[in-house]
Amino acid sequence: MTMQGKEFTKLVTRLEGGEALPSELYARTGKARIVGITGPPGVGKSSLIDRLIDELRKQGKTVGVIAIDPTSPISGGALLGDRLRMQRHSEDEGVFIRSLATRHHHGGLTDSTAQIVHALDATGFDIVIVETVGTGQDEVEVAEVADTVAVVLMPELGDEIQRAKSGLMEIADILVINKADLLGEGKARQESRPPNKSEKWERPTIHTSAKTGDGVTILCEAVDAHHAYLVASGELVRRRERAARAEVIRLLQSRMTASILRTLEAPRAQTILTEVAQRKLDPFDAVQRLSEEILGSNK
């Protein structure tokens, strides 16, 4: 780490609050490998990351982890319980773990995730792991941030129709069936083979058990193999271009949203909204009138 621990942790808090990463730090990013870990709640994502940290530390790599849990739509509070599974790594200076609440962001991440990934990258972490909230079928934003996405599932989650659906399953570069110990002893070892081709990526299915540690080494090899594929095929450059574009679009959107909300506070806008509620004006006509003002206020 190039920055003192406390200075860094304060920076992360400011980024979480919506401040921008200093340009000189952004200029230093692009070196870390960014791994997304996603999947439904309770499949063992955090416990698996705990095991991955072991493996990566054995290889001498430093690891930054962003672990996201949902903000309550009712109270605005959050119970951040991912760190608890990785808490034994807290004292390791080569590991930094930060828990984040979604603060009403949809898509599986937080508003600040990309910026915090950059901060970890700029500070010199070799691997940045992004653990999404427990996802359903449609929270796929992690694919816009990570180089490699592992979708973690567990036995008995569904049949082949579930596998064929769009969304979450499509963004998996690696499919992980965790809790393989439920399938019987040794299952993780028998079922998993790391891929070895680098020209064309064939998505591997890796059986793991975060409980026993089985299959975790193979998962690590698969992550390495995917990175090798990304580099050899030129896909890494394309993915990072896509990520940069997506990040700029997200930031533009949040600025536009702020501007829309400001405009709607004006009395004239309030009148328009009331007219829509009273069925005197339809929503599309309202948008037509309001958008002129919003675009004006953006200049």
Added chain:
Amino acid sequence: MKRPIKVLIAKAGLDGHERGALVVAMGLRDAGMEVVYTGIRNTPEQIVAAAVQEDVDAIGLSSLSGGHMAQFSRVMELLKKEKVKGVLVFAGGIIPDDDVKKLKKLGIKEVFGPGSSIASIVEFLRKNVRLK
């Protein structure tokens, strides 16, 4: 928009009585706070490292097994050693009155014993946490 208060709730040492700490964690969540819950069997070193990495406003320590003096004083010592400033520390569990006095001398701001309401803990945090 003002950010939520962020609190670390942890149990130090060999003490498996998790229910109280979890109830407090959920209560603070329901009061709109962001609560990092690190569960049972944390070492004081892990607690302080987690508090720094998570940049929390407050640390809530729970103990029901009698280890509070050794564990909590070590946490306070480490916070001082690591120069962690502006983090409020409070405690809860089964802690005798004499020890409450000693813990407060060490800088633990409040100790919530059996029968304390969630509302009183919420009020205490809202009053005493300074959002940086």
